[in-house]
Amino acid sequence: MVVGADKVEDELLSPAALLAGMPTRRLGRPIVYHRVIDSTNEEARRLAAAGGPEGTLVIAEHQTAGRGRRGRQWVAPAGRCLLFSLLLRPALPPERLFALTMAAGLAVRGAIMDQLGLAPALKWPNDVYIAGRKAAGILVESAFAGRELEFAVVGIGVNVNVRPEELAGAVLGSAADPTLRRLPGTATSLMVEAGRPVSRSALLWDILRHFERWYERILAGESPLEEWKGALLEWGQEVEIEAGGERILGRVVDAAADGALGLALPDGQLRYFYAGEASLRPRPAGAEDNLPESA
Numbered sequence: 001m002v003v004g005a006d007k008v009e010d011e012l013l014s015p016a017a018l019l020a021g022m023p024t025r026r027l028g029r030p031i032v033y034h035r036v037i038d039s040t041n042e043e044a045r046r047l048a049a050a051g052g053p054e055g056t057l058v059i060a061e062h063q064t065a066g067r068g069r070r071g072r073q074w075v076a077p078a079g080r081c082l083l084f085s086l087l088l089r090p091a092l093p094p095e096r097l098f099a100l101t102m103a104a105g106l107a108v109r110g111a112i113m114d115q116l117g118l119a120p121a122l123k124w125p126n127d128v129y130i131a132g133r134k135a136a137g138i139l140v141e142s143a144f145a146g147r148e149l150e151f152a153v154v155g156i157g158v159n160v161n162v163r164p165e166e167l168a169g170a171v172l173g174s175a176a177d178p179t180l181r182r183l184p185g186t187a188t189s190l191m192v193e194a195g196r197p198v199s200r201s202a203l204l205w206d207i208l209r210h211f212e213r214w215y216e217r218i219l220a221g222e223s224p225l226e227e228w229k230g231a232l233l234e235w236g237q238e239v240e241i242e243a244g245g246e247r248i249l250g251r252v253v254d255a256a257a258d259g260a261l262g263l264a265l266p267d268g269q270l271r272y273f274y275a276g277e278a279s280l281r282p283r284p285a286g287a288e289d290n291l292p293e294s295a
Contacts, residue, residue, distance in 0.1 A: 012079060013059060013200060023205050024212045027055045027086060034058075036078075038065040040085035041141055041155040048087050048143070048151040056087040059204075066157060077166045080189075082158040082200045086211070089151050090219055097142055097152065098259035101126050102228040103214035104138045104154050109231055111206035116194045121233035124252075124261050125275035128158075129233055133188035135159050156207065160200050162189035225257050234280065239263070243278035 015033040022028045030053070037043055040058040042065070047056055062078035088100070105122045112120050112130070120136075123129045128136035136158040143150040159167070167187045190198045214224055229235060234252045241248045241263060250263030250271070260272040261280070273280075 011200065012061060013204075015059075018059075018201060018204065021201065021205055023209045027088075027212045027215065028057045028208045029055055030057070032056060032058045034060040036060065036062045036064065039063050039155075040066075040083055041139060041153050044085040044087045044153040044155070045141065045143075045151075048089075048153065052087050054087060054089040057084060057208075058087070059084040077162055080159075080161045080163075080166070082156070082160050082204055082207075084204065085153050085155040086208075087151060087153055088215070090149065090215075092149050092152075092218070093147055094144065094149075095258050096218075096223075097140070097149070098125075098257065099218045099223055099225075100152055100154055100215075101138055101140045101259065102224040103211055103218060104140065104156055106214060106224055106227055106231065107207050107210035108136050108138070108156060108158065110210040111203055112190065114206050115198065115203055116190060118190075118193055120231075122228065122231045123233045124255075124280055125259055130188055130190075130193045134186055135188050135190060135193070154211075158203065158207075159187060159189035160203060161191045161197050162187075164192055167192070223257050225255065229255050234261075237282075240281050241273050241278045242281070243273055 013033065015031045019029060019031055032043065032047065034040075034043070037058075037060045040060050040063065043060075044052075044056065044058045047058070060083050063083055066083065090100075092099070105126065105128060108128050109120045109122060112118050112128070112135070118130055120128050120130045123134070126138040126140075127134050128138075136156065139155040140152060141155070142152040167189065190203070218224070232252070232255065236252060238249065238251050241250065248263070248265065248271070250265045252261060253264045254262030254270065254272075256262065256272060258274075260274050261278075262270055262272050264270055
């Protein structure tokens, strides 16, 4: 069915239509739909605590308290983004949990490639970039009892039909770091990159289809690590890591299954950094080029 551009851009999601077209076997049902909610991740966590089943999909047109990594706020125009969370109950040890972040990133990337023919890259640890600008973010949260995973929530936010003039308000910000609150030029949307409105329903179906395939492979003991490495924006690039008040220059040459990023440092050592302890940025202009080549 061909849908007019204006209708696609302004469509509200229909839970009944989403369920009728759901291409997955185990994920994406039941659907919990909200026009407005604080956070789809928070709602999924509430449902998990109440015994909600694996595969539950929480989706909203607008979030009043959406957030990303390190508590940064996700601010986006109502009805123009794809904002959803999946409730999962996999039997995974803590060291394998990052596989869900990798799978989510690859799923968003694959869906964008399928739907629009674009070539997104994954920015460590949990963002999706197109042409150097952020188009989507991922936040995986979990609850453990000892080493036993009680549940995981995979939250995904995609700037779908956000207009150019709205993009300054569709980036991440943090009350603790006002410099991150508005960063003009760092965000984009699928509509901007594709030059046309995009069906959020079709995109959601494709993301879930890709994610379910990866999820089943993860449950079977496989890892998305090699595919994730191949999609990393920073792979082989010179970057600056800020960790523990220290700024470190290095070249990205490795990544581990638990999400650690491996940098080759100027002195030849290989050092790994975790997202919870480090921030990554491009190599500063004028830095000396004395870094080891990537493996």
